[in-house]
Amino acid sequence: MDPVVGINAVAQGDTVGRKPGKKTEKGKEKKQAGETELSEELRTKALIDGNGPEDATAGAQKLVLKNPKGTRDFEPKQMAVREKVFKTIIDCFKLHGAETIDTPVFELKETLTNKYGEDSKLIYDLADQGGEKLSLRYDLTVPFARYLAMNKITNIKRYHIAKVYRRDQPSTARGRFREFYQCDFDIAGQYDVMTADAEIVRILAEILSKLDIGKFVIKVNHRVVLDAMMEQCGVPARMFRAICSSIDKLDKTPWQEVRNEMVNEKHLDPAVADRIQNYVVLKSQGNAIEFVDQLLRDPLIGQHAGGKEAFEQMKLLLSYCELYGVSDVVSFDLSLARGLDYYTGIIYEAVLQGDALTASTESVGSIAGGGRYDYLVGMFDAKLSKGAKSVPCVGVSIGIERIFAIMEAKMLSSKEKVRTTETEVYVASAQKKLHFERMKLCRELWDAEIKTEQSYKLSPKLLQQLQYCEEYGIPLAIVLGESELQNNVVKLRDVQSRNEEVVPRDKIVEVIKAKLQLINGQSTSSSIATVHA
């Protein structure tokens, strides 16, 4: 039986692939009578119905062809990078026993109300189309807190990787988008002081080491240390938040400017501002525990009861970090403030020092941040007695757009080719009309779980098929030919070396599996990076 009988198969194209604007070959565009008729009828029908291609093409004249401002598409090469980054991060979260959850992309508007201070203006709302008032999530922390409160969960160690939305001024150069990924890891539960907090530092250090994107520092501070410092310097309690948000700018802005803001805009006593300056320049650079001891001996902030206890907590954290082998990347930094209101204990921020991308030596800014937030879940619990702790949480959020950018640049500059598929074998034919034999062979390979592709043309050119293999980094190609088929053999080609060998047709699966084991063994034998290795 020959199923091609009666079909005017029109060879219209080329081997599959992402070649923008690739033209169809001339001499193959001639259409058979039947084919034209078929298309003609469709067009006619569409015209009658009034929203087919004719109509749509007319409408398209005015169409703005773009994705929304501040968003982007990820093409296959970028997705390959993204998957690699995610895998590194997820593997690390799983190394520490985390579960994962997911929540909807939008929340009730009121769920997000009163959580983000003045950043609330950046929240995307959905149109009122009847029904509930909804907003796109702004981060993953508030949905997590809502999830815990709603399900009365008091302890969990979970990660959540998802997109969040902010109507910010986008800046591709700075990796700031309106739709972007966050990778969150949080530990909820009432535990002993700094035990969970220290593991977060370890996890962050592991991830940044394994991503291999250059030197980094994990800055730590404590909300209560900050508050004690402000109180002892003479900042009035009602101005704590405002002054805190000025301090938060010190990573990008020189002191003099920040001082101007404090004094001129926020009307802080200049003498108080000068006292603050003495502290915000302080950060540990060698032994952080000794640094804390120095602070404890400080006549001002060493004498504040709450501050003293927070310092002791920080010493505990630092000693745990030592046990976890990560103290050399941790710096206790009194200028670290972080904007969000809900932090109540330790705060973290990871910064890259010297960009692997630009080889610049200055700090390129924050790529992760977090802290302890012991009251956020309680905000969702109406029955909770006032000020009670409910579910204490500590966590970190990795903003990976900058990491993507660095990894992409690294891959571009390296000789290593980024593969966007995992295809192991390409089934090619050296003569025309061998597509039935190709299809049979593909089926056998798919049945054997061997990743296999072939051309969608009935009679593709051999050169184009082999070029496709090289372009996509496919390691093996089977070349079918009439004479080989008659002798019950096939040619198996190593695409990189171009060596060919003749394999009995009924041994091909077996031979390929052995070869792939060798190839895959080589590609995964590179040593696994350990922290600070």
Place this chain on the structure above:
Amino acid sequence: MDPVVGINAVAQGDTVGRKPGKKTEKGKEKKQAGETELSEELRTKALIDGNGPEDATAGAQKLVLKNPKGTRDFEPKQMAVREKVFKTIIDCFKLHGAETIDTPVFELKETLTNKYGEDSKLIYDLADQGGEKLSLRYDLTVPFARYLAMNKITNIKRYHIAKVYRRDQPSTARGRFREFYQCDFDIAGQYDVMTADAEIVRILAEILSKLDIGKFVIKVNHRVVLDAMMEQCGVPARMFRAICSSIDKLDKTPWQEVRNEMVNEKHLDPAVADRIQNYVVLKSQGNAIEFVDQLLRDPLIGQHAGGKEAFEQMKLLLSYCELYGVSDVVSFDLSLARGLDYYTGIIYEAVLQGDALTASTESVGSIAGGGRYDYLVGMFDAKLSKGAKSVPCVGVSIGIERIFAIMEAKMLSSKEKVRTTETEVYVASAQKKLHFERMKLCRELWDAEIKTEQSYKLSPKLLQQLQYCEEYGIPLAIVLGESELQNNVVKLRDVQSRNEEVVPRDKIVEVIKAKLQLINGQSTSSSIATVHA
């Protein structure tokens, strides 16, 4: 150095875990002076600032604690199922050499305009907050077409797994949500007739077989066959779409009701309706190619020029399906219509027959659908000559909410425990205050890439630690004790058998790696399912 000095470490909790509402043990809730002071200060500051916990708790009295209508959270057990389903599907897409892309969750509103017919009313719009008019994506097909047109890509084989949004009446029982996943696989490019179309059938059959959710059928039909049938039966051309959408209901509605709609609501000539009935009851049940030959001999629809060519195309498809080993799950079904306007050639729909969940024998409805859409990309190309093909595409979309539900039920009813973490070793202590030793050991294990957890309590009870291992299915536990530490050994416990052995402290990583290799070897040795195995 003892970093605990000066810290009143308050043991407040229990081993980490998702135990809703678990109470803290009594006798451990007494707070030290310093701790109270710390919290007190925070509360005071929050009160002053006006949006801390006091204030928030007051506001929370009115808070509706829920996720938006028609959406849901995925808890860790559900996520474990979801990841398993996704892995099966993605592995299959990769088996066929697909790349992946991603697009934003929202599009310009006009990108979605005129694509979905009357379903457009189900599109979520974003509020007008200044700037572009945006809508949440309704499917992944239109964003894909926009991506191709924008980047001038003429051929690609890609998959895309992401959430889509529809303001439909939700029905949890029927697996219908307002936010749900689609898994799309599409082949774009000008290729020979039915070559790509047949591979889609093979992929769909592979996925449904591997998911092992019961018997299924992949219904196929051709838009031009449908149109030819309607034309030959005497349906006026202007009524094609309307009658088509009536036919589309035949999978859920008896003929008499559909006929009533055609005749009474849509004013179709009753004689025409009766002629249609003769055809829409037809579907292949054995050899589908013979079935097509019968149709070709039919005095009415066998005589339509376009229809005849479409039948020949279907014969070609069916012969390719035979070569791909999937013809036994394919049925050429003349009642398959599918609602979307943009299909131009083959259309697919996969239905489960007899629910693995309910063991019912009746069809439980569609779990995947798709078809060929040769004009959609052209709708985005203003320069395209009217009615030109631009980038022909064929693809399938798997709606996996129903599959999740079936898999979840299967897992619940089976004895097999669903693990939500991948933890391999739990580091426990048999006596109090061994947390430094535990931390050191954890570090060693993490450095060796062994997935490891421990309690966040300084002095957890042994029983609770071992219960945690059983609850989470952790295979190995190390039990640290004073006497063992003095002898430089540790106890290694097989959690399931409760067997314990003594291992030298400096050999523990080595011994655990060997044990894990054994354990992991066993759990992955179950045979890999092949299509129709």
